[in-house]
Amino acid sequence: MAETGTGRAKSSHVTLAGAGESRFKLLFDLSRSLAEIKELETLLSSIVARCRELFGPGSAVAVMLLDRDTDELYFPYTDTQRPLHMPQLSEVRIPAGPGTLGGAVMATGKAELVPDAEADPRFDLELQRRLGVRLGSVLLAPLRSREGMVGVLTVSGPRDVPPWTPDDLGFLENLASYVALAIENARIYERLRTAEEDLRVEVGALRADLERRDVFQEIVGTSSAIRSLIRLMESAAASPIAVLVEGETGTGKELVARGIHRASPRGEGPFLAVNCGAFTPELLESELFGHQRGAFTGADRAHHGLFETLSGGSILLDEVGEMPPAMQVKLLRVLQEGEILPVGASTGRKIDVRVISASNVNLEAAVASGRFRADLYYRLAAFPIRVPRLLERRGDIPELVDHLLHRAVVAHGKQVLGFTPEARALLLECEWPGNVRQLKNEVDRAVALAHPGDHIDVGDLTEALRAGGGREGLLVAGESAAGEVPAAPLRDARIAFETHYIAEVLEREGGNVSRAATVLGISRVMLHKKLKQLGLR
Numbered sequence: 008m009a010e011t012g013t014g015r016a017k018s019s020h021v022t023l024a025g026a027g028e029s030r031f032k033l034l035f036d037l038s039r040s041l042a043e044i045k046e047l048e049t050l051l052s053s054i055v056a057r058c059r060e061l062f063g064p065g066s067a068v069a070v071m072l073l074d075r076d077t078d079e080l081y082f083p084y085t086d087t088q089r090p091l092h093m094p095q096l097s098e099v100r101i102p103a104g105p106g107t108l109g110g111a112v113m114a115t116g117k118a119e120l121v122p123d124a125e126a127d128p129r130f131d132l133e134l135q136r137r138l139g140v141r142l143g144s145v146l147l148a149p150l151r152s153r154e155g156m157v158g159v160l161t162v163s164g165p166r167d168v169p170p171w172t173p174d175d176l177g178f179l180e181n182l183a184s185y186v187a188l189a190i191e192n193a194r195i196y197e198r199l200r201t202a203e204e205d206l207r208v209e210v211g212a213l214r215a216d217l218e219r220r221d222v223f224q225e226i227v228g229t230s231s232a233i234r235s236l237i238r239l240m241e242s243a244a245a246s247p248i249a250v251l252v253e254g255e256t257g258t259g260k261e262l263v264a265r266g267i268h269r270a271s272p273r274g275e276g277p278f279l280a281v282n283c284g285a286f287t288p289e290l291l292e293s294e295l296f297g298h299q300r301g302a303f304t305g306a307d308r309a310h311h312g313l314f315e316t317l318s319g320g321s322i323l324l325d326e327v328g329e330m331p332p333a334m335q336v337k338l339l340r341v342l343q344e345g346e347i348l349p350v351g352a353s354t355g356r357k358i359d360v361r362v363i364s365a366s367n368v369n370l371e372a373a374v375a376s377g378r379f380r381a382d383l384y385y386r387l388a389a390f391p392i393r394v395p396r397l398l399e400r401r402g403d404i405p406e407l408v409d410h411l412l413h414r415a416v417v418a419h420g421k422q423v424l425g426f427t428p429e430a431r432a433l434l435l436e437c438e439w440p441g442n443v444r445q446l447k448n449e450v451d452r453a454v455a456l457a458h459p460g461d462h463i464d465v466g467d468l469t470e471a472l473r474a475g476g477g478r479e480g481l482l483v484a485g486e487s488a489a490g491e492v493p494a495a496p497l498r499d500a501r502i503a504f505e506t507h508y509i510a511e512v513l514e515r516e517g518g519n520v521s522r523a524a525t526v527l528g529i530s531r532v533m534l535h536k537k538l539k540q541l542g543l544r
């Protein structure tokens with residue numbers, strides 16, 4: 008109806024109409040081949056091509072489908088053999104009511120033979136004019152599936168040949184029942200495929216989400232500070248960018264670095280943190296880059312450095328601000344060239360390790376004051392991530408307390424019932440200068456001291472907390488501002504004072520342990536030990 012061949016011999020379809028047997032064989036073949044096509048688009052093109060074969064090359068075949076939303080018929084597929092018609096036809100919409108030829112078949116559900124299209128008032132002369140063709144006789148058969156009428160199959164002949172016969176109509180009707188079935192199957196298949204595709208996408212997203220949660224689950228907390236931290240970690244994990252994790256002592260910098268590593272494509276590879284402040288410059292170099300046998304006294308064997316043993320993984324350069332200047336130069340060269348030169352070796356070796364760094368001093372300030380090389384800083388800190396202090400996310404303390412309590416109970420194998428409301432309140436009020444690590448130490452200590460089956464009470468917490476909480480509380484304990492001597496053993500009072508004093512000196516020195524140790528008049532090693540004991544590191 009919509010298209011027609013021009014000048015082709017009418018005889019072909021007359022011949023076929025007479026050859027009943029071969030038509031039914033063709034019909035059988037067609038139904039079988041249609042049943043195998045699952046994509047609607049391919050199916051429709053095959054229907055049109057095969058129908059034209061059956062009705063003769065002069066015929067024009069079209070499938071019209073019903074758009075249930077608008078109750079209109081449209082041409083879902085247009086014959087590529089007549090590309091000129093395609094844009095016009097794909098835009099055509101025909102009301103599915105009795106006023107049009109196709110609409111009438113939809114309405115009655117009956118096949119129809121129209122001997123002369125142009126003489127029928129339901130025929131769209133305007134459409135014919137637009138397509139630039141003239142149709143003669145038209146056959147229309149309903150496409151009926153289990154869901155009802157889905158469309159119309161039409162075959163038109165040119166004007167200059169005799170009209171279709173009732174036999175032709177009967178044949179088309181038969182053919183239409185197979186075509187309708189094939190369309191229905193293709194639609195079911197398509198629905199299943201989209202459902203499956205949707206499901207696959209959804210499962211993929213859920214799985215990625217679960218994995219992410221798994222990777223970041225160590226980071227306890229739901230405060231907005233933690234949520235933005237996790238978002239940054241996700242971005243950092245997704246690219247190989249150089250990350251600098253900054254934050255006060257005990258805030259969880261190592262946890263963050265490990266989380267980034269595990270969520271990254273290297274996540275299955277090894278991860279290790281090296282404390283750059285804990286080694287002499289020579290040892291740090293050999294630790295990171297390795298050494299040849301005999302490179303220095305005591306180097307009786309060759310030794311692979313961490314940059315090599317962590318190949319495929321990530322290394323955390325912890326306390327990178329404490330890296331000695333000579334080592335800063337060497338690290339910069341390694342990062343620029345992507346290869347290491349083991350101590351005593353003459354040729355470099357390629358490395359494949361992601362470098363993440365962490366610092367509890369403000370590295371930018373260290374650069375400004377000349378203690379840290381600016382060029383190295385820019386190499387390491389392309390993506391700085393600041394880990395918030397515990398005070399900035401007080402809302403997370405209850406969840407952290409539960410998490411740490413659970414871990415301590417499991418570690419000690421001791422059934423402790425939890426905190427009394429007073430003890431819990433104290434934990435919530437504290438200043439926590441040592442951040443999560445101090446909280447963890449407090450919980451660990453309390454569980455170690457508690458009797459099985461008991462609650463942890465205020466008296467089981469350290470003097471530092473009991474005196475009012477954290478730094479400010481410590482000031483009260485130290486100064487006895489109210490004139491009262493706090494009722495605590497001397498040992499607790501001394502620890503409280505030390506904790507406070509060391510934390511303050513460390514802060515004043517911008518977190519630099521070496522300088523804090525000088526101010527305090529003790530060695531750096533001793534200060535590291537004390538920081539650990541007091542739960543400040």
Ligand SMILES: Nc1ncnc2c1ncn2[C@@H]1O[C@H](COP(=O)(O)OP(=O)(O)OP(=O)(O)O)[C@@H](O)[C@H]1O
Pocket residue numbers: 225226227228254255256257258259260261262263367407443444447543544
């Ligand atoms: N958000 C958190 N959820 C659960 N545990 C945490 C969290 N943050 C820190 N911790 C715990 O606190 C302790 C200190 O964390 P971590 O060692 O990562 O801190 P840090 O910032 O590297 O400290 P430092 O500057 O002293 O090296 C660890 O036991 C860690 O498991």
Ligand SMILES: [Mg+2]
Pocket residue numbers: 260261325
């Ligand atoms: Mg650390």
